[in-house]
Amino acid sequence: MVFRKARKLLHKKKQFHTKQVQVSEKQFLLSVDLDKNLQILQSLYQDCFDVTFRTFLVGGHTRAVLVYVEGLSNIEEIDDNVLTPLISQTQEKVCTPLETLENKIHISKIAQVKTFADCIDNISIGNPILLVQQEVGGLALALPKWEKRSIEEPTAESVVRGPREGFVETVAVNTALLRRKIRSPDLKMKAMQIGTYTHTSVVLAYIQGLADETLIEEVENRLQRIEIDSVLESGYIEELIEDNSYSPFPQLVNTERPDVAAANLLEGRVVILVDGTPFVLIAPINFFSLLQSAEDYYQRYMISSVIRVLRFGFMILSLVLPSLYVAVLTYHQEMVPTSLLVSVAASRESVPFPALVEALMMEITFEALREAGVRLPKQVGAAVSIVGALVIGQAAVQAGLVSAPMVIIVAITGISSFMVPHYTQGIALRMLRFPIIILAGSLGLLGVILGVIAIVIHLCTLRSFGIPYLAPIAPMKGRELKDALIRAPWWKMNSRPHLTGEYNSYRQSPGQKPDPGRGNE
Known part of the structure; x- marks a missing residue:
């Protein structure tokens, strides 16, 4: 055991030493000896077939080398605007070669590099490096070119009204x-x-x-x-x-x-x-920004406010609806009207599991189907998730494994979770649903209340870069409530939200409410 620990420690020290040597080599200044620079770069890029070292003569006299990565640099621009003018130029003695080359190379952006680290950084992003004999330093040529995806509408944040462009990988x-x-x-x-x-x-x-x-x-x-x-x-x-x-x-x-x-x-x-x-x-x-959609600000404020209130309500349903069903059926049957209780009891007559096990089983199955629909190809993902939920739900009810009301509760919960516009917030609510269901099966409505209180306490203590997570509700900021639970019209949102420290409070002049009779006053 002692020898094994000693061997691991020695291996870590060796790795650290090797890393330090590599870092120190990369921080070396470029030499006036072109062969030495070329040797170090070739050793750093050993076994890298895509890195090209193009050696040529500038004006037929001065040795130079161009280092670039195939697939990251623009080969056509290198041939037309770098190699052709440099090889065909006449040697000038008035200026140093680097100053002369900067004027001969027909590209918009050229930067000088002094160390091997600068060379590696530029080569890695597609900028060829030009090194010249008897010159301290080199030139980084801004000639990157790689394949990139076209600008398209984001599939996860599509809108009915609004811009149709999205970020790409570049x-x-x-x-x-x-x-x-x-x-x-x-x-x-x-x-x-x-x-x-x-x-x-x-x-x-x-x-x-x-x-x-x-x-x-x-x-x-x-x-x-x-x-x-x-x-x-x-x-x-x-x-x-x-x-x-x-x-x-x-x-x-x-x-x-x-x-x-x-x-x-x-x-x-x-x-x-x-x-x-x-x-x-x-x-x-804050918590409320995760429940806001881009389209809230492009539609009329009344429509956006109603949709936002619906979103908050269904978010709460997605969190506590299954647990409320389990708590009422397990501990609080007196809260259910007699006719409804008789109907639910009849549907559960052949179910061998308690409500807690039934809810957990259905929720886990629904989450598995939803995750499978996300991971499968687009052509079959939606069909598998929808058909799978219908077939499994119907078969489970007919087999007497689950009751029909539980299938309805799970379906409503799943639809409610889709109302949350941000995927990460929806996952958090889906995760918290399971411990609340367990609390409901153990303590009834008291367990549900305790679970919700624990979540609210956690949200009150949570911060995002110093900003309270429940602002502007806790702490209360009346001016910023115009864009929290509802969305006020633009002519009323004169101020920006107060995040930290000093801020520019006004985003528009007051009195922007449309009034055709006012004219241009």
């Missing part, structure tokens, strides 16, 4: 979509790289003057503290920067819609964009 396209929405230079974007091996580009976007400086600094500090080998999706970032990692409720909201991200930026929030995923993160949030 962070440069996503930032451009935000710039199209918010054309002010106050929209700031800070870029950083996270991930030892992936070097994933992460962009922190905010509007200067609307977002509080303390909030921006806190988000930036949490991002810079991340030390991880890879970031392949924004979910990595979300778990590493949230306030309470043991809470089932999300403390950041993700979206694929540029209009949703722009609307939150205009309310003083920050947006985190991650390269390689169309899902961007928005912080801080």
Whole structure:
């Protein structure tokens, strides 16, 4: 045992030492000796068949090498605007070669690199590196080109009325979509790289003057503290920067819609964009923002308010309806009208299980069918989930394993959970449904009340980057209730929500209510 621990410790030290050597090599400054630079880069990219080292003579005299990755760099632009003018040019002695080359290369963006780390970062994102003999440093040429998905409407956030565009997996396209929405230079974007091996580009976007400086600094500090080998999706970032990692409720909201991200930026929030995923993160949030849809702000305010109230009501049903059914049938039969109780008792006459086991069995089966429908291909996923629920429910009732009222309760609960617009919030409610059902089967309505109280207490203690999760209800902020349980008309929402610290409170001038008789006064 002692030898095994010693061997593991030695192996960890060896790995740490190897990593330190690799990092130190990458931080070396580029040498004037082109062969030495080429040797180090070739050793770093050993067994990388897609990395090309193109050696040529500038003007027929000076040796140079171009390093790029096939599939990430634009080969046509390299041939036409880099290799052709450099090979055919005449040697000039007045200026240094690098200064001359910058004028000869016909591309819009060129940056100088001094270290191997800079070279590796640029090569990895598709920028070819040009190294020249007897020159300290090199040139990074902005010629990336890779396959990317076209801009389409997000399938998970489709709307009847509203923009039909969504984010894609390329962070440069996503930032451009935000710039199209918010054309002010106050929209700031800070870029950083996270991930030892992936070097994933992460962009922190905010509007200067609307977002509080303390909030921006806190988000930036949490991002810079991340030390991880890879970031392949924004979910990595979300778990590493949230306030309470043991809470089932999300403390950041993700979206694929540029209009949703722009609307939150205009309310003083920050947006985190991650390269390689169309899902961007928005912080801080509260419980009520997870129950709001983008379409709430595009339809008339009366329709949006009614739909939002329905959404809140069905969210509560999706959480407690099965547990209320179990509690009433198990402990509180006197609460049910006699005729209804006789009907329910007749349907449960052949069921061999108590109401608690029956509810858990049906809920688990429904969740399995829903998850199977999500994972299967689109062509068969919906059909399997719907047909499976109908066939299994009908067969279970005929076989006497479950009662017909329980099938109805589970179906209503499932439909209610679909009313929640954000998938992560819906999953949290689905998870909490099971412990409340167990409490209802053990303690009756008292167990249901205790479960709901525990959830409310947890929500009261939860925060998102310092913002109370139940704001503006707890603590009460009367001015911000216009966009919580209901949606007030735009001409009444003159102020922004107060998130943290100092903020720009007014988003529009007062007196915007339409009045045709007022004229242009």
